[in-house]
Amino acid sequence: MLKNLFILLISLFSHSAFAAEGGGLSSLGLIWALPFAGVLLSIAIFPLVAPHFWHQHFGKVAAAWAAAFLIPAAVQLGIGEVLHITAHAVLAEYIPFIALIASLYIISGGIYIKGNLHGSPKVNTAFLAIGAGLASLMGTTGAAMLLIRPLLRANDNRKHKIHVVVFFIFLVANIGGSLTPLGDPPLFLGFLKGVPFLWTLQNILPETLLSVALLLVVFYLIDLYYYHNREEDMPAIMDPTPDTRDIGFEGGLNFVWLLGAVLFVLLSGLWQSDVVFHVLGTPLPLPSLVRDVGLVLMAGLSWRFTAQDVRLLNHFNFEPVFEVAKLFIAIFLTIAPVIAMLQAGSQGPFASLVSAVHDANGVPIDGRYFWATGLLSGFLDNAPTYLVFFNLAGGDVAHLTTSYASTLAAISAGSVFMGALSYIGNAPNFMVKAIAEHSGLKMPSFFGYLAWSFGILIPLFLVLTVIFFRAG
Template identity: 65%
Template sequence: MKSLRWPALAALLFFMLPGLAMAAEVDGRALSVLWGVPFAGVLLSIAILPLLAPTVWHHHFGKITAAWALAFLVPFALVFGVPAAAGSLVHALLAEYIPFVILLTALFTVAGGIYIRGNLHGSPGLNTAILAIGAVLASFMGTTGASMLLIRPLIRANDNRRHVAHVVVFFIFIVSNAGGSLTPLGDPPLFLGFLKGVDFFWTVRHIFPETLFLVGALLAIFFVLDSWYYHRREELLPRDPTPDTPTLGFDGKANFLLLGAVVGLVLLSGFWKSPVAWNIAGTEVGLPGLVRDAGLILITIISLRTTPAQVHADNQFGWGPMQEVAKLFAGIFLTIIPVIAMLKAGVDGPFGAIVAAVTRPDGSPDPAMYFWAAGALSSFLDNAPTYLVFFNTAGGDPSVLMTTLAPTLAAISAGAVFMGANTYIGNAPNMMVKAIAEDRGVRMPSFFGYMLWSGGILVPLFIAMTFIWFR
């Protein structure tokens, strides 16, 4: 009987689909802020339970996350009907979560098949150089791709040191977020802008000074802090866990080609305009997206099949971090549905005060408020739809936003990308990097502990940027 349960559920969903054709959109104007409680519950669980009940969280975080998702879906189905709930679920899965997990899995697998042979010694100079290289790579292979490629060798380079958490924290600041601000390849919000008509090189022309300031300041602060740790007594362990080897090199080099193929597929899905699409429960699934996802799955399989087992062993490759991120973000993507809907409702929704705050009394947009509003919400919500909401709030015309309202578009872009570093859930690679670091034995800050780092280091830099560029 148990073996028939999932096929029966799948068949039931299949026959329900025609009746769900218009159910994917949720009218945020009809929602109360109480619908955001399950989302807040997921965030608080991630923040508090690892501190109060670490054993329970470690063994049951998937179940806890699923419980919060059901705490949204079941009442939503009772109040608005099964078609509305099922349509929202299908939209979250097909349009957002499944493509997200497929891309993340491909990058995790391909980057995990590249091993930097030899023993790098994590001195302040070397660590700063790796962070700087990662910042450059992030805009061309994405913050997730650059993070997955460099986090393992960076941790291994510092495995002879007692204090490593700050290295990973600054890695998240720089490589997983700030570095991806120059091209649409860097971060999903900019890719959405590109799809809406923003020129490919617009961001590099208009927020390069802001990026240079932020990345440069963070690298300088990191070098000073890392030097202080490095030159303390007892900082270096008596024995380096990674033995020295005569030469440095790469194993699993074929994965570099696969990494390029991942970037190519993501670009293809943006450039390729096809009228072929399927409507599934109100969610349009286009041919370019299907080709991209199928290609990413194929690349993942090829990488697993062709990467020598020794490379995976040397990299300590395992599925634990990927499983953790997939489970947690499943709950986040589901419980965030009403929050995003309320935000999309604009001034008529429960978050109308936030949307209205970005406009000056004379009706002109306020770049400073756009920077902070887009950034603050991107710190806790998905930064891609947040970018899109404020893009449309500012008029939604790319030709106007790229010229007359260029400061406003720059503020939205910078806020959505830069402030994703404020929390572990602000950007997808943040949580992934944290999971990989903890899997390697690094004692990372808690959710609120990390926010103390970002509040003390990033927020003052954001305030300075506001006065310099977004007044």
């Protein structure tokens, strides 16, 4: 069945390819967004209706959707253009993305927090607050990978704990990383474009603090309800990891490698170099190459000098990274025509979106930028989505960080905050889900998670819009 569907897609796109006129990705019609939509729908539907098939073959499904774009694109645009698209997606986007994600995962996976706190509402709320604070300092991936296992361990004798992981994704894997370029990939891309390092801290601190505070209050009330009204009347579960107040760290040398990874990321934004290598038409600046090599080096040092017993205590394995790596290579490839069509602005298939975020005089409407950037970030990759709306608002850093600062704040907040709307909005979301499932917790399906995120986050974002962003 999957093979027949793939053949049908190739035939459909090939027919569209011969019918299309003009050159370049932006000249393609909306049908070329189908492979990207297929990847997203596969991630959403297969784990729900065919979990065993998905677990065994998700890499093949992702590869099939990538091929469903690349093969017809080769017919329409030529082999050379497809090689350029692939080289750009892999070398300029995918490898840096995976290098950062994997290095932070490996390094943080070598830090074991000894001892075990009792997963009470107060302790869980403190975990989330600390994680949200760390996310802007060590990245959402680093903070999430450091704290998710201790949080799961603290709650391993709780019967109702799905909400704990869901709010962890909201706060630690997303919203907490909104204050520095180290926190989340979209802000790092803005930093590389020239946005000052402390700009987001100075311009979206109130939005971040209010969001974190309100979510912590809501979480505490929900956790308190489950803890006292849904837990006490049920038979006690033996605690696999008895509580202790003897808290400490093993693998503490990894904090050195973590600092090194952060410095390499920071260096790539501060170091200006005229040395640029070109591979299949893709420019690779020397600072970016040094950053990626440095991240791999830090991960290698962590692996070499961390006792494997520490990783065993963390139940460390590479499955979450493999899952992200296989799915996101398809996402980065199939998103190319979607991004190109968005960048075509009023001349492209998404012209209605362009007009929707500006008033009649062409002035950006902050509230609409917040929602447009955010909703797309929740279901596309939030880093390229940030860039699209950054450029849609003019792309002039001097202008966007001064007279149009409120618009850039809306773009920044939307891309980071609403990355929490789905599992695919931000890479750490998927990794946290995978780790929780490997620990034995049955996480909500794609749509089940949407029920949580839309029910809790959409009202929050409406409050932010009323208080901070002009709705037009």
